[in-house]
Amino acid sequence: MPLRVEIPMSGPPTRRVLLDQVHSVICNRIKDGEEQYLVRWKTDSLPQKPPLSWHNINELARCLEHVQDYLDARTKSPREVSALSNLSKKRKSPDSDLDVTRRPSPFEHRLNIASRTPSTERSQSRSNTPSVINDRSSSLGVYNGVLDSEDGFVYARSSSEPSVAVIDLRDVPTPEMQQTARRSKTDRAHIMIRAEYDRRLKKVPGKPIHLVNTFDSTTPSLRFRYIKDYELQEGVYKLDPTTQEGCQKCSPHMGRDIGCEYTKKCDCLEYAAVDESRLTTSKLQQEYRESRESGGSSIGLPKKFPYFAEGTKIQRVGTLVPFYLHSRRPIYECNGNCKCGPYCRNKNVQFGRTVELEIFKTASGRGWGLRCKQDLAEGQFVDTYRGEVITDAEATRREESSSKAKASYLYSLDKFQESEGLDDSEIYVVDGEFMGGPTKFMNHSCEPNCRQYTVSYNKHDCRVYDIAFFACRDIPAGEELTFDYLDKEEGDDDEVQEVSPDAIPCLCGTAKCRRWLWT
Ligand SMILES: C[S@@+](CC[C@H](N)C(=O)[O-])C[C@H]1O[C@@H](n2cnc3c(N)ncnc32)[C@H](O)[C@@H]1O
Numbered sequence: 001m002p003l004r005v006e007i008p009m010s011g012p013p014t015r016r017v018l019l020d021q022v023h024s025v026i027c028n029r030i031k032d033g034e035e036q037y038l039v040r041w042k043t044d045s046l047p048q049k050p051p052l053s054w055h056n057i058n059e060l061a062r063c064l065e066h067v068q069d070y071l072d073a074r075t076k077s078p079r080e081v082s083a084l085s086n087l088s089k090k091r092k093s094p095d096s097d098l099d100v101t102r103r104p105s106p107f108e109h110r111l112n113i114a115s116r117t118p119s120t121e122r123s124q125s126r127s128n129t130p131s132v133i134n135d136r137s138s139s140l141g142v143y144n145g146v147l148d149s150e151d152g153f154v155y156a157r158s159s160s161e162p163s164v165a166v167i168d169l170r171d172v173p174t175p176e177m178q179q180t181a182r183r184s185k186t187d188r189a190h191i192m193i194r195a196e197y198d199r200r201l202k203k204v205p206g207k208p209i210h211l212v213n214t215f216d217s218t219t220p221s222l223r224f225r226y227i228k229d230y231e232l233q234e235g236v237y238k239l240d241p242t243t244q245e246g247c248q249k250c251s252p253h254m255g256r257d258i259g260c261e262y263t264k265k266c267d268c269l270e271y272a273a274v275d276e277s278r279l280t281t282s283k284l285q286q287e288y289r290e291s292r293e294s295g296g297s298s299i300g301l302p303k304k305f306p307y308f309a310e311g312t313k314i315q316r317v318g319t320l321v322p323f324y325l326h327s328r329r330p331i332y333e334c335n336g337n338c339k340c341g342p343y344c345r346n347k348n349v350q351f352g353r354t355v356e357l358e359i360f361k362t363a364s365g366r367g368w369g370l371r372c373k374q375d376l377a378e379g380q381f382v383d384t385y386r387g388e389v390i391t392d393a394e395a396t397r398r399e400e401s402s403s404k405a406k407a408s409y410l411y412s413l414d415k416f417q418e419s420e421g422l423d424d425s426e427i428y429v430v431d432g433e434f435m436g437g438p439t440k441f442m443n444h445s446c447e448p449n450c451r452q453y454t455v456s457y458n459k460h461d462c463r464v465y466d467i468a469f470f471a472c473r474d475i476p477a478g479e480e481l482t483f484d485y486l487d488k489e490e491g492d493d494d495e496v497q498e499v500s501p502d503a504i505p506c507l508c509g510t511a512k513c514r515r516w517l518w519t
Pocket residue numbers: 111365366367368369406407408409440441442443444445504505506507508517
């Protein structure tokens with residue numbers, strides 16, 4: 001009689017192992033010339049006796065995440081593994097809102113780590129069919145067996161073959177299994193993981209994103225989903241789009257083919273920087289003084305328009321003007337409720353990335369990095385930062401359950417915290433670790449070539465806005481794109497900072513390197 005292992009199968013029975021039914025991959029071996037991996041199944045009914053079975057790598061195409069976790073853990077040194085298990089709290093807290101008059105600016109970034117699965121085992125198997133535990137025995141054992149799916153269940157049949165190893169499950173993977181695992185090739189698994197990642201990259205909308213790794217056979221984590229927009233998680237609220245009033249007095253052509261560049265009228269630009277050089281009459285200067293003193297509306301005053309539009313070299317059209325490029329002022333774009341129409345020049349970041357990017361493995365131990373396949377002009381938009389938007393409490397929880405040994409993907413949306421009098425607990429955080437866009441791979445440099453900017457399409461929403469990266473100088477194709485995780489203002493570098501014991505050494509290699517990340 002076959003032994004029924006209680007692993008419910010969703011949908012039609014399949015030989016392919018499903019991600020949500022697998023607990024972890026714990027060992028590997030070569031059997032009959034094939035790469036095999038020992039899968040530990042999830043089970044509620046046999047917590048002391050987790051069902052295990054060997055599978056050819058081809059059968060694991062639907063749970064490559066687990067294979068990748070296993071391979072990653074396998075390559076980690078014991079020191080790294082112990083660093084992974086040490087909890088530590090780290091939150092990158094960059095500058096405040098120096099030249100923002102109405103609303104301030106910080107930016108934040110934190111370190112997170114995914115839990116890793118353990119390693120390895122061994123066992124003899126009759127063919128390339130899997131092995132499984134014997135549930136009938138009071139002792140725990142791994143048996144050479146056959147695993148079949150039928151009627152929504154996985155059936156394990158013990159093998160009658162005499163050479164079958166019986167092993168106490170509490171010792172799995174045994175030292176012998178681990179030794180065999182270390183000697184066994186894992187090339188096919190690496191190839192399949194890479195192919196799966198490439199397949200997912202191809203589905204990302206917009207210009208292509210490529211993956212290049214000339215150093216080793218690793219691939220960025222498959223436990224990552226490319227998303228186009230923020231994913232708001234529990235407890236996070238975004239103002240209803242109807243509150244994005246949009247500019248009502250503007251129109252697509254307010255003369256000379258110009259729309260919202262007539263900034264005095266544009267409601268969307270109400271909180272944008274006033275263009276002091278155009279306050280040419282005493283009346284305008286008086287109005288400006290009054291609006292600053294009272295914090296009242298600045299509609300009617302000329303504003304700095306964020307993007308080059310008319311009368312510039314073609315390659316500059318649409319790039320950030322120097323005023324915004326060198327300041328921390330938020331950029332207020334027009335939105336879908338505006339009267340200025342779809343081609344308004346005050347719409348840019350919201351249309352998304354237009355450049356072809358390449359994720360690549362860096363040579364200097366900084367993990368993956370990002371570069372652009374084409375030349376970028378100073379002020380050119382690269383892409384936004386995407387991820388789950390979570391509450392501050394959830395971010396703290398994730399941070400506390402993570403280790404300093406892995407990359408940080410947390411950004412606080414606290415640009416307007418000070419000006420709006422928001423508590424720390426009211427601030428949302430973007431976590432780009434498990435879902436997001438290619439900008440999650442942008443590394444830090446103390447002399448960066450890009451900078452992050454706050455871009456808002458709804459001047460009333462001070463809690464959910466976009467983080468957008470722009471080139472802060474001309475960047476030739478192929479140069480790594482970096483930004484300063486602390487985004488300090490001139491002069492801040494002189495402050496003496498205490499270095500935390502958890503600080504990560506900065507490997508940016510620039511002349512002005514501050515030596516540590518986030519300090
Ligand atoms: C947002 S991730 C950047 C992508 C990351 N390199 C990866 O492979 O996923 C930030 C992490 O990258 C690493 N990193 C970025 N810039 C670095 C630098 N200048 N020096 C050392 N490590 C850096 C740190 O581990 C940091 O926590």
